Amino acid sequence: MSDHQEHIVILPYLALGHMIPFIALAKKIQERTNYKITIVSTPLNVKYLNSTIAKDSTNSNNISLVSLPYNSSEHGLPPNTENTEALPLKHMVTIFNSTLSLKEPLQKLILEIIEKDGKPPLCIVSDTFMGFASEVARSCGTFNVSFTTAGAYGTAAYVSLWLNLPHLLAIDGVFKMPGFDDSCCFFSVDQLHPFMKLANGDDPWSKVVKSLLLPSFDSIGFLCNSVEDIEPMGVKAIENLTKLPVWCIGPLLPQCMLKKSEKDSIFESRIGKEHGLSPEECISWLNEHPERSVLYISFGSQNTISTSQMMALAMGLEESERPFIWVVRPPIGFDIKGEFRSEWLPKGFQERVSKSKKGLLVKSWAPQLQILSHSSTGAFLTHCGWNSVLESLSQGVPIISWPLAGEQAFNSKLLMEEMGVCVELTKWYSSDVDKEDVKKVVETVLGESGKGKEMKEKANKIGMCIRDAVKEGDFKGSSAKSLDDFISTLLCRRNMSS
Numbered sequence: 269m270s271d272h273q274e275h276i277v278i279l280p281y282l283a284l285g286h287m288i289p290f291i292a293l294a295k296k297i298q299e300r301t302n303y304k305i306t307i308v309s310t311p312l313n314v315k316y317l318n319s320t321i322a323k324d325s326t327n328s329n330n331i332s333l334v335s336l337p338y339n340s341s342e343h344g345l346p347p348n349t350e351n352t353e354a355l356p357l358k359h360m361v362t363i364f365n366s367t368l369s370l371k372e373p374l375q376k377l378i379l380e381i382i383e384k385d386g387k388p389p390l391c392i393v394s395d396t397f398m399g400f401a402s403e404v405a406r407s408c409g410t411f412n413v414s415f416t417t418a419g420a421y422g423t424a425a426y427v428s429l430w431l432n433l434p435h436l437l438a439i440d441g442v443f444k445m446p447g448f449d450d451s452c453c454f455f456s457v458d459q460l461h462p463f464m465k466l467a468n469g470d471d472p473w474s475k476v477v478k479s480l481l482l483p484s485f486d487s488i489g490f491l492c493n494s495v496e497d498i499e500p501m502g503v504k505a506i507e508n509l510t511k512l513p514v515w516c517i518g519p520l521l522p523q524c525m526l527k528k529s530e531k532d533s534i535f536e537s538r539i540g541k542e543h544g545l546s547p548e549e550c551i552s553w554l555n556e557h558p559e560r561s562v563l564y565i566s567f568g569s570q571n572t573i574s575t576s577q578m579m580a581l582a583m584g585l586e587e588s589e590r591p592f593i594w595v596v597r598p599p600i601g602f603d604i605k606g607e608f609r610s611e612w613l614p615k616g617f618q619e620r621v622s623k624s625k626k627g628l629l630v631k632s633w634a635p636q637l638q639i640l641s642h643s644s645t646g647a648f649l650t651h652c653g654w655n656s657v658l659e660s661l662s663q664g665v666p667i668i669s670w671p672l673a674g675e676q677a678f679n680s681k682l683l684m685e686e687m688g689v690c691v692e693l694t695k696w697y698s699s700d701v702d703k704e705d706v707k708k709v710v711e712t713v714l715g716e717s718g719k720g721k722e723m724k725e726k727a728n729k730i731g732m733c734i735r736d737a738v739k740e741g742d743f744k745g746s747s748a749k750s751l752d753d754f755i756s757t758l759l760c761r762r763n764m765s766s
């Protein structure tokens with residue numbers, strides 16, 4: 269390797285929803301700078317990352333993968349469990365905590381890199397949940413940067429909640445979220461995931477999450493997979509909480525979604541996932557439906573709902589008579605990778621909706637990007653994971669939210685209150701949902717007039733803003749400029765310290 273070539277080491281959290289934007293970030297920095305990038309993870313995740321990167325013909329040899337020793341059994345996790353996908357909820361805090369064991373091996377790796385390159389890497393970009401990388405960076409003479417794969421608003425609320433526990437002071441179920449501007453600082457205890465509601469500083473979740481997040485404040489700044497103009501109050505809140513600069517460099521989405529004109533001709537598959545349904549089949553089904561008429565339903569790769577919720581959703585959909593594509597995954601209590609069973613849905617549901625062409629049930633994974641960018645798609649019922657939110661908004665598709673984990677209810681609040689592009693159907697696993705609720709919300713959001721029309725217009729505007737943010741060339745968008753600024757800040761710091 270040449271003496272001048274810079275090297276960046278990146279460390280994603282052990283979840284697919286985090287690794288996907290990390291790979292996109294690595295590619296983006298690599299293409300822009302030609303720096304060498306090393307992605308670090310555990311053995312099985314590296315195997316997965318390797319297979320997804322290998323499938324991508326545009327990858328140069330300058331992105332490499334290194335695995336750190338990790339054995340899930342030694343942490344009390346099921347054997348060969350190295351990421352959160354399909355991991356039962358009760359183990360979630362254990363896998364979080366287990367990541368601390370990567371600290372020493374990471375340090376050893378950085379020292380090896382220094383020996384090989386003759387200088388420290390330019391920086392370590394670590395997931396906000398891997399704050400311990402800050403200490404490793406310092407001890408090795410480099411800089412630490414925190415990358416949050418969630419949105420700015422969701423990140424700020426999530427971090428503030430765990431670090432400050434403001435809900436303990438709630439009055440009538442409402443509390444102020446420290447760090448947020450006074451105009452948008454009121455949050456409701458209802459918006460808290462059951463684990464957060466119980467957090468009091470002494471429970472395992474509070475202790476573990478705090479110990480992982482807090483060291484991230486000791487970095488030189490935060491990278492965020494978002495666009496500053498779509499959630500300025502979130503960006504301000506992170507700056508206010510951390511006293512660090514925030515670079516919004518998102519959305520980290522495939523190119524085909526960001527250039528409206530090309531989207532119909534490009535079939536880029538979602539990395540690492542085998543489709544249950546080919547994009548072509550999906551498109552031809554969508555082609556048979558009027559513009560903006562179809563509801564797309566998916567709760568992501570990590571989450572699922574209960575059997576009774578599935579029943580209510582199915583009945584509500586059938587009564588609404590709106591066409592839908594539904595990615596059906598086994599409900600809670602069933603093996604997430606198991607076979608589909610018809611008893612999860614009302615009797616005869618599948619046959620009826622298939623015969624009437626009202627519904628398309630997809631049993632593993634749907635080509636989400638193609639569906640969202642199709643003009644027949646009118647709304648997205650989603651758990652509000654940030655990747656799904658960005659995918660939907662980038663295409664101007666309004667959202668029906670059903671938060672299930674993490675910071676998702678904060679995302680839903682942002683989408684409803686600040687952006688006006690969303691209606692919330694219900695929350696979490698245990699909540700009751702009625703077929704009438706489903707019907708009502710679907711009617712509202714897909715409605716051609718009133719609130720539905722308003723939401724569509726707002727979503728279109730936000731979509732344009734998102735696509736503009738990543739434009740390169742003479743009229744660079746805000747995220748492209750922000751990425752330039754990030755890289756020049758690193759170089760500047762390197763020069764100051766050497």
Ligand SMILES: *[C@@H]1O[C@H](CO)[C@@H](O)[C@H](O)[C@H]1NC(C)=O
Nearest residue numbers: 314315318319322333334335
């Ligand atoms: C990645 O896969 C290739 C084969 O496709 C293999 O030669 C290589 O050793 C793998 N690298 C890692 C880090 O697993």
Ligand SMILES: *[C@@H]1O[C@H](CO)[C@@H](O)[C@H](O)[C@H]1NC(C)=O
Nearest residue numbers: 270273302303304328329330
């Ligand atoms: C990797 O980076 C080096 C230094 O800039 C460059 O010479 C080389 O062509 C790059 N390799 C690939 C495969 O892009």
Ligand SMILES: *[C@@H]1O[C@H](CO)[C@@H](O)[C@H](O)[C@H]1NC(C)=O
Nearest residue numbers: 338339340341342343347348
């Ligand atoms: C992981 O640890 C368990 C228990 O200590 C051991 O039985 C197993 O062989 C280890 N697995 C690997 C891949 O080293």
Ligand SMILES: *[C@@H]1O[C@H](CO)[C@@H](O)[C@H](O)[C@H]1NC(C)=O
Nearest residue numbers: 445446447448449450504508
């Ligand atoms: C920063 O956070 C504090 C404490 O929550 C709050 O009072 C203040 O208004 C915030 N400042 C800005 C600019 O948002």
Ligand SMILES: *[C@@H]1O[C@H](CO)[C@@H](O)[C@H](O)[C@H]1NC(C)=O
Nearest residue numbers: 361362365366368472475476
């Ligand atoms: C987290 O891991 C450490 C060992 O690294 C252990 O001492 C601690 O008890 C664990 N905490 C929880 C809540 O599992």
Ligand SMILES: CC(=O)N[C@H]1CO[C@H](CO)[C@@H](O)[C@@H]1O
Nearest residue numbers: 402403405406412486487488
């Ligand atoms: C833990 C650590 O190394 N923190 C450093 C991160 O970067 C800032 C800015 O350079 C330093 O002040 C911290 O000490």
